[in-house]
Amino acid sequence: MEKDSIDMTKTLENTQAAETPTRTSLPDWLNQRDIDEVECVAADAAGIARGKVLPADKFVQAVSDDHLRIAESLFSQDVQGRTIDAGVVAVQEPDINLQPDLSTLRVLPWRQGRVASVICDAREDNGEASDLVPRQALRTVIEHFAALGFKATVAPEFEFYIAELHSDPNLPLARPILSNGARESGQQSYGVDILQEYAGLIDSIYAYGKALGVNIDVLTHEAGPGQFEINLKHGDPLAAADQTFMFKRLARAAAAEHGKTITFMAKPVADQPGNAMHIHQSVYAIETGDNVFVDAEGRNHDNLYHYIGGLQKYIPALLPMFAPFINSYRRFVRNAFAPVTTHWGYENRTVGLRIPASEPANRRVENRVIGADANPYLAIAATLACGLLGMRQRLSPSREMTGSAYAAKSLFLPEDLLSALGNMKKCKALGDVFSPRFLTLYWELKYAEYKDFMATITPWEREHLLTQI
Known part of the structure; x- marks a missing residue:
């Protein structure tokens, strides 16, 4: 490992997630770590990370508004990333709302410390947890x-x-x-x-x-x-x-x-x-x-x-x-x-x-x-x-x-x-x-x-x- 990478990971060990940020403290958490972007990811059926990358300020706004939309068909993609014709997913491919679990928010050490990642759950528009999400299957x-x-x-x-x-x-x-x-x-x-x-x-x-x-x-x-x-x-x-x-x-x-x-x-x-x-x-x-x-x-x-x-x-x-x-x-x-x-x-x-x-x-x-x-x-x-x-x-x-x-x-x-x-x-x-x-x-x-x-x-x-x- 290069020296800069070693120094970066040592820094992250000290600043990573001593406490889980709340919606209120999230802006400070990101600013203290000089975060530019946040990956909002969820595991699909194959365990592949899929989701969106947002500028830090847009991520804060999405969390505050509880509004981070993504196509439900994300979870009907096969290992090649192709959306299958699934009978339980609407052909219109409606959106669901990603729910970042802030306890999983971490700075990615291989991205020079400027990018964070958070694992997300998902909810339907009626507020219920989406039952198509593998993480929700484990929660159940x-x-x-x-x-x-x-x-x-x-x-x-x-x-x-x-x-x-x-x-x-x-x-x-x-x-x-x-x-x-x-x-x-x-x-x-x-x-x-x-x-x-x-x-x-x-x-x-x-x-x-x-x-x-x-x-x-x-x-x-x-x-x-x-x-x-x-x-x-x-x-x-x-x-x-x-x-x-x-x-x-x-x-x-x-x-x-x-x-x-x-x-x-x-x-x-x-x-x-x-x-x-x-x-x-x-x-x-x-x-x-x-x-x-x-x-x-x-x-x-x-x-x-x-x-x-x-x-x-x-x-x-x-x-x-x-x-x-x-x-x-x-x-x-x-x-x-x-x-x-x-x-x-x-x-x-x-x-x-x-x-x-x-x-x-x-x-x-x-x-x-x-x-x-x-x-x-x-x-x-x-x-x-x-x-x-x-x-x-x-x-x-x-x-x-x-x-x-x-x-x-x-x-x-x-x-x-x-x-x-x-x-x-x-x-x-x-x-x-x-x-x-x-x-x-x-x-x-x-x-x-x-x-x-x-x-x-x-x-x-x-x-x-x-x-x-």
Whole structure:
């Protein structure tokens, strides 16, 4: 990282968001930080940041007037940014009102400190929250927990590849070039010396994360060449989703500054492990603060088993939120650090649902099915929704998997997006925790992307079929 960038992030650490600005204090907050522009962003269904950029004074006026309009069709865009013909979105593409969440207002360190960014919710003209917004889908699930007297805590950990700059989609990802001129090869799981090769970029990621309030806990090198894992500290589900959303942005910005590419694609390299987003989750009683997965003696409570039962039953139906693209299903390969079933077990990394060793107060479930390509708001909402339905319905899980789940004969994950979408469409219980309108839109988006891919003739087809059959 350049010296000016280091100095800038140190400054931001001291001035970033010691307090959340109010409508009244917002002008001073922006003036004290010499902000020229403010990004007003929301995550679309794919988790891509979309929105508007306003001059600082116009942003203050928009917040004061509660008037920041944007087309509702923003949330019916596919991963290519194309608006699909969605039955639940009016063909007139009416506006909705973005609602900046000022608690997320941050100065972007890679924009020389002159640009701030704020994450937005959205409301309809009648004042109700728009149910097409992924962030609202997570809020809704959190509200369902609160109605039962519960609150959830999550800790995401997600993997990504660092590679050379990549501009040609017809070429495979280029492994990073090391200081000796060779490309990284082999497997370097938990390697320490190899981290030095990426020290500048890693320093930038940490500095940007600290400046933006992203609570990075641990960084490790994973099995693939140039593959890393970042763990975020446990906390509120909405805050964790916001931080994951921002982490992806800051990581890409840092990589670009260092002449590298970072990808969260689930399976970017054919013969290497894919990128996962494991989410650890616990549930606590709001009144007492006690972990409801254990009883007063610290033994596993029925709530834990019901929660696991819910994950096992509903993951196949919500898999389009955990594995949202055709590429996502290429990650589910036996003996490749990814699950292929929804079996559960203690300290067992071959299963889809792992119970890590912990003190009773920290008893938790790790959902290992989710890919790093998932929208963090929807991934967290969906995994919590599965567990919530399990506790509501008092579902029982399968027997604990004590051996390798790769040898299992049951509880397999769907093998492709179309199968998962079929499960999603048939599952009526999802409407108990998600807006039916949102579920319909999401299904239509994913099906449109599937059809678009199926209309593409791949190099494999040209190589093996064009002249030989």
